[in-house]
Amino acid sequence: MMPSVSTMQGEAQPPCQVTCPIHQDVRGYIVAVARGEFSEASKLIMETNPLPSVCGMICAHPCETKCRRGQVDEPLSIMALKRFVVEHADHGSPKLQGESEQGQKVAIIGSGPSGLTAAHDLAKMGHKVTVFEHENAPGGALRSGIPKYRLPREVLQRDLEAIIALGVEIKTNTELGKDLTIGGLKNQGYRAILISTGLPLSRGLRVPGIELDGVLLALPFLREVNLDRQKIQVGKRVIVIGGGNVAIDVARSALRLGAGRVHMVCLEAREEMPSFPWEIEAALEEGVQIYCSKGPKSILGKDGQVTGLECMRCTAVFDAEGRFNPSFDKGEVSVIDGDMVIIAIGQASDLSFLKDSAIKLNEGGQLLLDADTLATSEEGIFASGEVATGPGSAVEAMANGRKAALSIARYLTGRPLAVAPPAEIELGELSPQIIDKIKRLPKQQMPALAVPERVQNFVQVELGYDRASAVREARRCLSCGLGTEYIEEECSTCLTCVRICPYGVPIITASGSVDIRVDQCQACGICVNECPAKAVILKQYQDEEVIERITTAIANASRSGVRPLTVVFWCSFSAYATGDFAEFVRTKCPSNIGILTIPCVTKIGIIHLLKAFELGADKVFVVGCPEEYCPYKESTSWARRKVDRAKKILDDVGLGAERLEMFNLPNVDIEQEEVLFKITQPAKQTQPDPLNG
Amino acid sequence: MIVGKQKPLPEIREMIADYGNILILGCGTCATVCFAGGEREVDILASSLGIAAKLEGKERVTTKHTVKRQCEWEFLDEIEEKVKQADAVLSLGCGVGVQAIAERFPEIPVLPGLDTLFMGMPVEEGVWVERCVGCGNCILNQTGGICPIARCPKGLINGPCGGYRDGKCEVDPTRDCAWVLIYERLKKMGRLDMLHTSQPLKDYSKMGHPRSITR
Numbered sequence: 064m065m066p067s068v069s070t071m072q073g074e075a076q077p078p079c080q081v082t083c084p085i086h087q088d089v090r091g092y093i094v095a096v097a098r099g100e101f102s103e104a105s106k107l108i109m110e111t112n113p114l115p116s117v118c119g120m121i122c123a124h125p126c127e128t129k130c131r132r133g134q135v136d137e138p139l140s141i142m143a144l145k146r147f148v149v150e151h152a153d154h155g156s157p158k159l160q161g162e163s164e165q166g167q168k169v170a171i172i173g174s175g176p177s178g179l180t181a182a183h184d185l186a187k188m189g190h191k192v193t194v195f196e197h198e199n200a201p202g203g204a205l206r207s208g209i210p211k212y213r214l215p216r217e218v219l220q221r222d223l224e225a226i227i228a229l230g231v232e233i234k235t236n237t238e239l240g241k242d243l244t245i246g247g248l249k250n251q252g253y254r255a256i257l258i259s260t261g262l263p264l265s266r267g268l269r270v271p272g273i274e275l276d277g278v279l280l281a282l283p284f285l286r287e288v289n290l291d292r293q294k295i296q297v298g299k300r301v302i303v304i305g306g307g308n309v310a311i312d313v314a315r316s317a318l319r320l321g322a323g324r325v326h327m328v329c330l331e332a333r334e335e336m337p338s339f340p341w342e343i344e345a346a347l348e349e350g351v352q353i354y355c356s357k358g359p360k361s362i363l364g365k366d367g368q369v370t371g372l373e374c375m376r377c378t379a380v381f382d383a384e385g386r387f388n389p390s391f392d393k394g395e396v397s398v399i400d401g402d403m404v405i406i407a408i409g410q411a412s413d414l415s416f417l418k419d420s421a422i423k424l425n426e427g428g429q430l431l432l433d434a435d436t437l438a439t440s441e442e443g444i445f446a447s448g449e450v451a452t453g454p455g456s457a458v459e460a461m462a463n464g465r466k467a468a469l470s471i472a473r474y475l476t477g478r479p480l481a482v483a484p485p486a487e488i489e490l491g492e493l494s495p496q497i498i499d500k501i502k503r504l505p506k507q508q509m510p511a512l513a514v515p516e517r518v519q520n521f522v523q524v525e526l527g528y529d530r531a532s533a534v535r536e537a538r539r540c541l542s543c544g545l546g547t548e549y550i551e552e553e554c555s556t557c558l559t560c561v562r563i564c565p566y567g568v569p570i571i572t573a574s575g576s577v578d579i580r581v582d583q584c585q586a587c588g589i590c591v592n593e594c595p596a597k598a599v600i601l602k603q604y605q606d607e608e609v610i611e612r613i614t615t616a617i618a619n620a621s622r623s624g625v626r627p628l629t630v631v632f633w634c635s636f637s638a639y640a641t642g643d644f645a646e647f648v649r650t651k652c653p654s655n656i657g658i659l660t661i662p663c664v665t666k667i668g669i670i671h672l673l674k675a676f677e678l679g680a681d682k683v684f685v686v687g688c689p690e691e692y693c694p695y696k697e698s699t700s701w702a703r704r705k706v707d708r709a710k711k712i713l714d715d716v717g718l719g720a721e722r723l724e725m726f727n728l729p730n731v732d733i734e735q736e737e738v739l740f741k742i743t744q745p746a747k748q749t750q751p752d753p754l755n756g
Numbered sequence: 757m758i759v760g761k762q763k764p765l766p767e768i769r770e771m772i773a774d775y776g777n778i779l780i781l782g783c784g785t786c787a788t789v790c791f792a793g794g795e796r797e798v799d800i801l802a803s804s805l806g807i808a809a810k811l812e813g814k815e816r817v818t819t820k821h822t823v824k825r826q827c828e829w830e831f832l833d834e835i836e837e838k839v840k841q842a843d844a845v846l847s848l849g850c851g852v853g854v855q856a857i858a859e860r861f862p863e864i865p866v867l868p869g870l871d872t873l874f875m876g877m878p879v880e881e882g883v884w885v886e887r888c889v890g891c892g893n894c895i896l897n898q899t900g901g902i903c904p905i906a907r908c909p910k911g912l913i914n915g916p917c918g919g920y921r922d923g924k925c926e927v928d929p930t931r932d933c934a935w936v937l938i939y940e941r942l943k944k945m946g947r948l949d950m951l952h953t954s955q956p957l958k959d960y961s962k963m964g965h966p967r968s969i970t971r
């Protein structure tokens with residue numbers, strides 16, 4: 064039988080995951096946060112991310128740009144939620160890996176995001192990995208390039224320790240070309256070598272005045288600041304040339320070092336600036352002044368010391384072919400006063416270590432690489448990260464490191480290097496009609512230090528979500544593609560789903576059948592328990608699983624021998640997750656109460672309620688969230704319909720409707736004891752279920 | 757479609773009282789669509805009867821199954837083994853389905869779990885209304901597409917009667933008078949002239965039971 068359109072689309076992945084260079088199961092861990100299952104979220108993150116703490120702070124988060132919640136109101140703060148998980152979840156101990164039978168010695172040159180990812184992946188495969196780092200501490204650009212107010216060093220350390228725990232050895236103060244050579248590494252028995260040395264050199268400028276005192280290059284400046292080598296004396300008025308992320312890091316660092324004023328000058332117009340928009344915003348907030356569409360003409364000086372920058376107007380950054388080829392209006396000149404100029408206009412690789420090697424370079428003087436396998440011209444030697452790809456984000460470098468690790472693993476086991484990446488289908492956009500019907504939920508604001516506090520020091524600016532904000536933010540996730548699965552051969556075409564879906568997701572197809580469009584489904588679950596033919600199921604919450612959980616809850620509650628044996632179906636979102644009720648249930652909840660969390664009361668079926676009584680429950684509660692916090696529409700009324708019908712049945716069979724109650728919590732901040740009271744008081748008046756005599 | 761309603765649970769319980777092993781049989785067509793006897797209702801009824809039996813201290817085995825259509829013998833072949841194991845079949849199909857089972861499996865009692873009500877359609881989610889009585893002599897072409905036999909409690913073919921008030925029926929003032937609806941529709945169509953001709957006496961012999969047709 065032909066799969067239905069929905070089934071075919073069901074294979075599609077959410078845009079956040081497809082867009083993530085390392086394909087994190089973003090949807091999976093966000094939904095886990097929304098349910099308060101932080102350890103589960105952590106597990107999902109760590110499955111594919113060797114630098115979760117780092118990514119929680121400084122990831123370029125392209126996932127957020129593609130987040131479909133952004134079509135409704137604002138995208139989810141995915142990066143901030145990752146940070147929350149890393150900071151709050153119990154991660155368990157990292158699994159130590161022994162050498163596998165096929166484990167081989169691999170050398171990785173450079174401990175930046177790419178090298179560390181390759182090291183992590185290869186170690187997990189059982190290879191013996193040594194990472195060589197020329198600085199005195201590992202991390203590459205994460206340590207030497209990124210200021211501490213964006214990435215505190217203990218955060219980086221946390222990730223490094225987890226990688227080291229996998230058996231990776233990191234040798235610092237070891238520079239390729241000086242302390243070791245590629246030939247030497249081969250002689251030491253390293254079967255494969257990965258060059259991931261990044262782009263450590265700053266590009267300079269050829270303008271008059273470049274030789275003046277007070278002219279610095281960005282990367283050496285940042286390195287001095289970030290590695291605490293010495294206290295840098297910045298000028299009173301610092302001019303930063305460049306409009307990228309490094310330029311912003313330099314500008315914000317200079318402010319923190321005591322520069323009274325910091326001016327940025329860049330060729331690009333504001334909207335063309337290559338820096339991330341949120342970084343530009345932060346710099347502006349802190350008082351950095353940005354001059355756009357200006358190119359340096361000369362650095363002005365007096366007595367050998369910088370006094371300012373002469374600029375001309377940049378009329379276009381790129382030429383007609385789209386190449387970087389700025390043009391200027393030399394007649395429009397302006398001067399910015401300053402006593403220090405820091406040049407942040409780009410980075411370059413340092414391949415001097417190759418001078419005596421057979422590794423070939425391309426016409427541009429960069430490493431000649433096989434784009435599919437990242438193999439260099441010499442067998443067993445690979446390259447990844449910015450040295451291979453040019454400038455990019457940390458997460459892109461990580462993805463590239465992973466690609467190299469896969470090639471290396473194949474090389475070490477004698478398999479062909481090239482493998483076609485798996486084809487990915489991305490879920491389409493939400494249709495405008497559906498967007499109109501989705502509840503708007505405000506984004507949780509990230510608490511941050513006030514500007515006057517920030518610019519005094521290098522303390523981290525963003526403070527991170529607390530539990531309640533994280534859960535609320537995660538609850539905004541639309542769970543794209545994780546909703547219903549439609550079984551066409553079971554469908555009686557009754558059109559109930561078409562009539563009741565609050566979002567208008569199910570449609571009648573041209574051939575007269577029904578299509579519940581999985582790419583538009585909001586996963587509320589209303590249609591699932593209303594479908595009379597059971598032709599719609601939820602991908603994540605199916606009858607068998609629920610009944611198994613009811614059975615377990617009753618079995619656990621029965622052990623106490625205390626009556627009334629009470630079962631509570633409790634929405635796992637909102638109060639349950641924000642109020643740490645999971646811990647409460649585990650430690651303080653009376654043993655005769657069995658609690659089942661469910662992702663919204665809409666997902667409870669009449670059969671689930673009856674099953675609880677069939678299995679011996681004396682009393683059953685359905686506990687919903689405050690309606691205004693529920694991301695779904697009509698959730699309470701549909702749940703109420705099920706409860707009312709089940710109550711009628713309980714009366715008809717002689718058990719009594721009063722054994723089943725439903726209530727919505729009055730607010731998400733309700734006290735645990737208050738909820739317990741609402742459950743235990745009515746339950747006390749309940750006679751034992753005669754079925755459980 | 758045929759519209760039916762599940763019998764009240766106490767009535768079903770009384771009906772099955774003498775049987776220990778019941779096959780609850782759903783119907784995947786009309787009874788599913790009108791929420792009276794689809795797979796979900798079979799589940800709920802089985803669970804309800806299970807609780808009831810326990811409360812009565814009875815040993816009762818219920819088996820569940822739903823066929824595509826109970827009113828076709830060929831679709832009933834798949835339940836032959838289950839029928840053999842059961843003391844009775846509790847059908848959640850319409851009256852046609854119950855009789856088809858009885859004819860296909862003459863040795864087993866077949867109990868109607870539904871009251872079959874009418875031929876009709878849903879006018880909103882969860883609300884079905886009667887639209888046709890199967891008179892065998894359709895005159896909808898002359899009544900603006902609105903059937904006075906099904907929708908007028910008196911079945912008048914030359915209406916309205918004198919009892920309607922403000923467009924409502926005297927038998928049930930919450931219901932629109934079928935003949936007022938017919939008048940309004942013909943007016944919209946510009947065919948009020950059709951009301952100038954009286955309908956001849958209707959040949960009710962075509963409603964005589966049982967009816968059959970041969971292709």
